[in-house]
Amino acid sequence: MTSLMDVAQRAGVSRQTVSNVLNAPDRVASPTRERVEAAIAELGYRPNRSAQNLRSRRSHLLGLDLKPTGPEEVSPVLDRFVHALSEEAARVGYHVLVFPRADDAAVTHLPLHATRTVDGFVLVDTEAHDRRVEVLAKNDVPFVTFGRSGGGVAHDAVDVDGHVGGRLAATEALSRGARRPAFVTWPKGSLAGDARLAGFLEVCAEAGIPGEDITVLRRLHRVEDGVEAALTLLRGDPTIDAIVASCDLLAVGVLRAVRSLALRAGHDVRVIGFDDSPIAAHLDPPLTTVGQPVREVAQRVISTFLARLDDPEAPVRVELLEPHLVVRLT
Amino acid sequence: MTSLMDVAQRAGVSRQTVSNVLNAPDRVASPTRERVEAAIAELGYRPNRSAQNLRSRRSHLLGLDLKPTGPEEVSPVLDRFVHALSEEAARVGYHVLVFPRADDAAVTHLPLHATRTVDGFVLVDTEAHDRRVEVLAKNDVPFVTFGRSGGGVAHDAVDVDGHVGGRLAATEALSRGARRPAFVTWPKGSLAGDARLAGFLEVCAEAGIPGEDITVLRRLHRVEDGVEAALTLLRGDPTIDAIVASCDLLAVGVLRAVRSLALRAGHDVRVIGFDDSPIAAHLDPPLTTVGQPVREVAQRVISTFLARLDDPEAPVRVELLEPHLVVRLT
DNA sequence: AACGTTAATTTGAACGTTCAAAGCAGCGTA
DNA sequence: TACGCTGCTTTGAACGTTCAAATTAACGTT
Missing domain, CATH: 3.40.50.2300 (Response regulator)
Known part of the structure; x- marks a missing residue:
């Protein structure tokens, strides 16, 4: 293991000068700096993290x-x-x-x-x-x-911001002509789910869609739950023309249900998910979704x-x- | 931050004695040790990892x-x-x-x-x-x-050992009465896949099943690939009574295909996967699989x-x- | 020519730990 | 009484870095 001292000796300077070359190069005169840099390169020196950690009182x-x-x-x-x-x-x-x-x-x-x-x-x-x-x-x-x-x-x-996300999803659905949107989300108490729903409902209200016309189903977050929820939704009310799901996994299920009913997602029913999971882009048809800026x-x-x-x-x-x-x- | 020195002072001993209490308690006389241990507890002392790392020349x-x-x-x-x-x-x-x-x-x-x-x-x-x-x-x-x-x-x-795993899967299938097993695995060149297949074929040979009676299909490792492979297999040769897949994801697909053909996995066709993924236990019916001792x-x-x-x-x-x-x- | 200033570099110390060696009782033995 | 031994404890040094203060050199001022 080569240390600051090794580099210093090789370059004919003190250890602190080497340290300065690395941490505050402008404090070192150019010719010296070059000599030190050469030594660093020749020896392949890299500062020891443990030592830095001890000194800085940080583990990084x-x-x-x-x-x-x-x-x-x-x-x-x-x-x-x-x-x-x-x-x-x-x-x-x-x-x-x-x-x-x-x-x-x-x-x-x-x-x-x-x-x-x-x-x-x-x-x-x-x-x-x-x-x-x-x-x-x-x-x-x-x-x-x-x-x-x-x-x-x-x-x-x-x-x-889940509220904004909910608004985004609703706005997209409505702007594509949906008039009878529904929402599939998680059991009550999920902060994220509730915010998304609230944003969604807000836009619907603004668009003049009466709250009682909007079905909200609460399920878990698995694919099968999405399937089941969508079947319930579409069988119960065939006029539903948009389903927004609180996460992509649910949306995958919705998509499956839609297909199984011989409906076309994106035409007969708009489907929008949440989170832009890697799967979303690779579904058939690819899923419109609200992405998080991870x-x-x-x-x-x-x-x-x-x-x-x-x-x-x-x-x-x-x-x-x-x-x-x-x-x-x- | 309390250090060895703080503990030492509190207990009225040297820092090394404190260190010994922690790293070699038998070198310290009981009364002293107890005093030190009390001080450690009172101060809530924990040794600093960065210092240990520097000293030991290990980052752990x-x-x-x-x-x-x-x-x-x-x-x-x-x-x-x-x-x-x-x-x-x-x-x-x-x-x-x-x-x-x-x-x-x-x-x-x-x-x-x-x-x-x-x-x-x-x-x-x-x-x-x-x-x-x-x-x-x-x-x-x-x-x-x-x-x-x-x-x-x-x-x-x-x-x-994939070879042993392949043997395990084949033995299980045959011992349950299968006479016409097939194998679904990955493209050539996968070390793990090839070993599993080899073990599988070995047991089949030992059981007197001619190699030309065993279909091996090579696909990717996704669920859909499993579905497609199993459909190909079972439609091509309805006498196939066992399908071993190189991984659980493929097996999930196989299971799905089996059901879609109105066959019962575990009765009409034995299905065995690999890896014991978390999914395996929760499928319906739960999947028999070769588990890795992770x-x-x-x-x-x-x-x-x-x-x-x-x-x-x-x-x-x-x-x-x-x-x-x-x-x-x- | 003595002095202050600035820039460049070096020295001392510390971060908190542990290894190695040294110190110190207390005790039995010769 | 001096000696060595054992058991327990302390001191010194080092791991490799960086902050703070000290040193040195170079230079312009008055």
């Missing part, structure tokens, strides 16, 4: 807890998020450490931070009164959530996190990003 | 590159593996750092190791002549692969990795684990 690591994906459960958004997050983290000298989520954050999360193995956490899939949020907040552990958590604790969060979410999560590290006392920051409509053929 | 981090999961692509085994790996790593004081896979390992992997951000890597989805394997081996970077890579470079690896793989990967760190010159170790049959209803 971000903890991310993963829960095992259950049967049938796919989390396409999470998957893209992990990628985006690790890329954005790398951009600012950070990295992502993953660990298995346990029941009690005090057992898994706290020790990781107490030992300064990580500087803090990113939480996903937060639910109302999330234990993790409560435990971390109480222990002054820096963290940022992707998605707001409904609970009583105020904390840094980055979220995609990369931007990751960016904001990182910058919010760094800001929190820099100033633990700063006011809580909640960022709300705009989703976008991905118009395809349904 | 294992790099794992993730490639973005494409459309429709689910990797149920990988998913469980990541979990198991991070758990097994934690057991020995290690953690898993994930980062996005790029085309060139020299750009993503090498710097992570040169800076000692990670101590080495775990590679999954290795293919023949994998660039990553070549680059890491050439640069003496410690790594272990899950799954053998076909290339010319010998390296540490942990794999599940947790044990993770364990072996970790122990192999540690052995490699301890002795870079040790002979290459390739571990082959036995898969197991998960008998359900098909």
Whole structure:
């Protein structure tokens, strides 16, 4: 392992000068700098992260807890998020450490931070009164959530505006001529689902469609649930000409049901999903969906996190990003 | 942040004694140890990982590159593996750092190791002549692969014996009375797929079933491919009474096709998959499948990795684990 | 010619831990 | 009484970096 000292000796300067060449090149005279740079290149020197970590009192690591994906459960958004997050983290000298989520954050999360193995956490899939949020907040552990958590604790969060997304979906459906839209979503209590529904209903109301003409079905988020819901919907009321689903998986089911009834998605019934999962583009016909700006979410999560590290006392920051409509053929 | 020194002062001993209480308790007299332990508890002291890392010249981090999961692509085994790996790593004081896979390992992997951000890597989805394997081996970077890579470079690896798995599947099918089994697998060149097929054919031969009576279809690994393959198989030869698929996703398709032909999986046609994905247990009927000992793989990967760190010159170790049959209803 | 100024570089110290060696009792033995 | 031994504890040093302060050189001012 070559260290600063090795480079310094080779270039005939002190270790601090080498450090300066790397961290503050303008403090070093050009000829010296070139000599040092040559030495660095010749020796293939790379600064030791552990030493930097000790000195800076930062691990430059971000903890991310993963829960095992259950049967049938796919989390396409999470998957893209992990990628985006690790890329954005790398951009600012950070990295992502993953660990298995346990029941009690005090057992898994706290020790990781107490030992300064990580500087803090990113939480996903937060639910109302999330234990993790409560435990971390109480222990002054820096963290940022992707998605707001409904609970009583105020904390840094980055979220995609579900209300706007609902509006986008409804507007798209109506602008394509739909007059009798329906909505398939999750059981009551899901923050995201309820916001999407609210936005959807708002646009419908603005368009003069009476609330009682709009059927809202609540199911789980699996494909079969989508199939069943759509069948119920279309059999119960054949005039329904648009179905918006709270997530793409449900929309996949809707699409299937539509086809099984010999209807054409995109013609007889408009179908719109949520999240722009990788599947969406590859369905037949490709699914129109409300996309989440996953990369931007990751960016904001990182910058919010760094800001929190820099100033633990700063006011809580909640960022709300705009989703976008991905118009395809349904 | 409380350090060893704080604890030492509080307990009225030297920092090294505190260190000993934690790392070699038997070197410390009982009364002293108790005093120190009390101080540790009172102050809530946890040793600083960055300092330990610097001292030990280890980051205690294992790099794992993730490639973005494409459309429709689910990797149920990988998913469980990541979990198991991070758990097994934690057991020995290690953690898993994930980062996005790029085309060139020299750009993503090498710097992570040169800076000692990670101590080495775990590679999954290795293919023949994998660039990553070549680059890491050439640069003496410690790594272990899950799954053998076909290339010319010998390296540490942990794999599940596909040949045994194929035998297991065939034996199960035949012992349930099947006389005309077929096999659906991937395009030629897949190490895992070919091994599974070979084991399968071996048992069939042993049972006296002539090779020309066994149809082998090669498709991709998606559900639709399974559907199509099974339809081709069963329409082409209605006497086929067992279909073994190289992965559960294919088997899901097979199951669907079987049902669409008004046949009963498990009665008219035996269906056996591979990998015991989370889906398998929740299908209707639940899928019989050859399971991979994912947790044990993770364990072996970790122990192999540690052995490699301890002795870079040790002979290459390739571990082959036995898969197991998960008998359900098909 | 002495002095202040600025730029460039070096030295000292510290981050928190652990290894290696040294120190110190207390005790039994010669 | 001196010696070595054992068990327990402390001190010194080092891992590789960077901040802060000190040093040195070069140069223009008065």
